Amino acid sequence: MHVLVTGAAGMVGRKLVERLARDGSCAGRPISRLTLTDIVAPAKPSGFAGPVATRTEDFADAATAAELAGTRPDLIFHLAAIISGEAERDFDKGYRINLDGTRNLLEAIRQESAKNNSSHGAYVPRLVFSSSSGIFGAPYPAVIPDEFHATPLTSYGAQKAIGELLLADYSRRGLVDGVGIRFPSIVVRPGKPNASAGGFFSGIIREPLQGLEAMLPVGDDLVFTHASPRSAVGFLIHAAGLTREALGPRINLTMPGVFCSVGEQIAALRRVAGDKAVKLIRRAPDKAVTDIVSGWPTGFEAKRALALGFKAEQDFDEIIRVHIEDDLGGRLPN
Amino acid sequence: MHVLVTGAAGMVGRKLVERLARDGSCAGRPISRLTLTDIVAPAKPSGFAGPVATRTEDFADAATAAELAGTRPDLIFHLAAIISGEAERDFDKGYRINLDGTRNLLEAIRQESAKNNSSHGAYVPRLVFSSSSGIFGAPYPAVIPDEFHATPLTSYGAQKAIGELLLADYSRRGLVDGVGIRFPSIVVRPGKPNASAGGFFSGIIREPLQGLEAMLPVGDDLVFTHASPRSAVGFLIHAAGLTREALGPRINLTMPGVFCSVGEQIAALRRVAGDKAVKLIRRAPDKAVTDIVSGWPTGFEAKRALALGFKAEQDFDEIIRVHIEDDLGGRLPN
Numbered sequence A, B: 001m002h003v004l005v006t007g008a009a010g011m012v013g014r015k016l017v018e019r020l021a022r023d024g025s026c027a028g029r030p031i032s033r034l035t036l037t038d039i040v041a042p043a044k045p046s047g048f049a050g051p052v053a054t055r056t057e058d059f060a061d062a063a064t065a066a067e068l069a070g071t072r073p074d075l076i077f078h079l080a081a082i083i084s085g086e087a088e089r090d091f092d093k094g095y096r097i098n099l100d101g102t103r104n105l106l107e108a109i110r111q112e113s114a115k116n117n118s119s120h121g122a123y124v125p126r127l128v129f130s131s132s133s134g135i136f137g138a139p140y141p142a143v144i145p146d147e148f149h150a151t152p153l154t155s156y157g158a159q160k161a162i163g164e165l166l167l168a169d170y171s172r173r174g175l176v177d178g179v180g181i182r183f184p185s186i187v188v189r190p191g192k193p194n195a196s197a198g199g200f201f202s203g204i205i206r207e208p209l210q211g212l213e214a215m216l217p218v219g220d221d222l223v224f225t226h227a228s229p230r231s232a233v234g235f236l237i238h239a240a241g242l243t244r245e246a247l248g249p250r251i252n253l254t255m256p257g258v259f260c261s262v263g264e265q266i267a268a269l270r271r272v273a274g275d276k277a278v279k280l281i282r283r284a285p286d287k288a289v290t291d292i293v294s295g296w297p298t299g300f301e302a303k304r305a306l307a308l309g310f311k312a313e314q315d316f317d318e319i320i321r322v323h324i325e326d327d328l329g330g331r332l333p334n
Helices: A011-023 A062-070 A084-089 A091-114 A155-172 A200-209 A229-240 A262-278 A287-294 A303-307 A316-327 B011-023 B062-070 B084-089 B091-114 B155-172 B199-209 B229-240 B262-278 B287-294 B303-307 B316-327
Strands: A002-006 A033-038 A052-056 A075-078 A126-132 A177-183 A214-216 A223-227 A252-254 A258-261 A281-283 B002-006 B033-038 B052-056 B075-078 B126-132 B177-183 B214-216 B223-227 B252-254 B258-261 B281-283
Touching (some): A002 A011, A062 A091, A075 A229, A155 A252, A200 A214, A200 A316, A252 A303, A258 A262, A258 A316, A262 A281, A262 A316, B002 B011, B011 B033, B062 B091, B084 B155, B091 B126, B126 B155, B155 B252, B262 B316
Parallel strands (some): B033 B052, B075 B126, B126 B177, B177 B252, B214 B281
16 A cells, blocks of 8 residues: 655644554555655655655646645555644645645545546545544533534634535545644644743643653643643544444544643653652743634544544643653653 | 626626616715626626626736736726536636635735826725635534634635635725625526535425425535525625725624525425425435535524624515515516
């Protein structure tokens, strides 16, 4: 099976590619070939026997999308996107990449399939699309049910919601075999702190585990839903293996996660890494950050995803342990 | 005030234009000028004092959209669309008109506003967008709440749902002042019977009122939500006058209607036009039609629309009387 990953150089993309290379198979089928594309050069995974094509390009370009579809990957993980803050700052770029890019990819698949002739049959790949809980917009109930409407309050959220609708319509028509995955907050993000408003959700765990101070701009009672990067990869891989019958027409799924307060995150950090780590969290209330984050959805029912077998961590302790295993070589620095 | 109507030659478009011409004002402001566009020549309304420009063109063309925005209408009723059946048969045409057309119009408004200079200020018109209950897809509860998700099962529904998301995002950014109106079933449609699956909802009233037979392909217990063409026009005009504050960020609204069964429609016909009319309804059960129509949403809570002052008829008797007044010259034939 030929697998294509767009956005392969991103945080989740890299971890997905490593996992695919390690497993050597996905959805019960051996992987014979990998194509990795991103706007910056994707890394070749180690330990994969088959050919790996890495491409550095703008996937959103219609000609590039046609070229990618022309290689007829059996399974596509479409992760490439302009993130929320940038899509908000740069209206044209966000729409070009997040809307036109996704549509061009779907259309390229349709056109490739239309070439159906003696040497090439119809082409209907499984396409796993990374969507986001950003499709929701306040006000919402504390726990959002699966049937809640999408009223995004960012251009990113609007673009993802439109991507979901396109994916569902192309799938309904049998032009692609799509699944959309709405990620919750993904923590603990490895690497350096970033400037995003929700960066502290990772920061208050990641920095103290490395003996560094972390700022906490919100109150301990703020609740949110998190899953680890490992779970994010697990969601994508599980989505790749779902049958059309199990999915039905509602192919865009809200993922589960650990619903907990910042205080519970900190209590988990104490259990895993002791008071020493917790003491490195410095409370620095920031009204601007609190206002932004308070507008985000807190919890998700995710009934359908759970019934379809999607799994996140059981508690925040587990999310921290996953970070230590996957990003810190399995043990606490000190 | 300069008012632009796209889709001005359609059934609702014609009635809207007649009403605007008759009222001479909309949303409390006098209408100084009308621009009417459609793919077939729109009729000039009688009794309007100001200039009326009628244009026969494909509004979805980006250059045409730019030209329309260049005339800087203060109020735009965007009704132009490829209808459900045609959008389903012709994938490319449906997406080109219903998605690209709406997006081109929004983008043309944004670009026109960006010309903001000494002679032209920023340009942010009120844009009333005709959406549809077709954004919903089965299964749904008998009465759909305002916060129910959009999972369309037609390309038309997907295109309208995408139009809503674009309209909301452009409005959130202050690029346009949008309101989306999700129409219920609009009956009694004047004119000849058509081949649409739901055509009988109008047919079983319209034909008997004219002494003609009408086929009823479904059972008497089938429930549905209807409003008259006059109410459809009323929804559009009421939407034009809503304040931004009253609307808030959720600008796409499900309209109210008369929730009743086919049996209640027939009972209303009996009250209005007697047994003679009812006897012209011939029951001809059709499983294919029943299957299609049974997949459509039956009722809508429409709480927000009602709170914002949108009004439909009180009962089906009133819908029939409106048809007689507006389309049959106020009296039953013979």
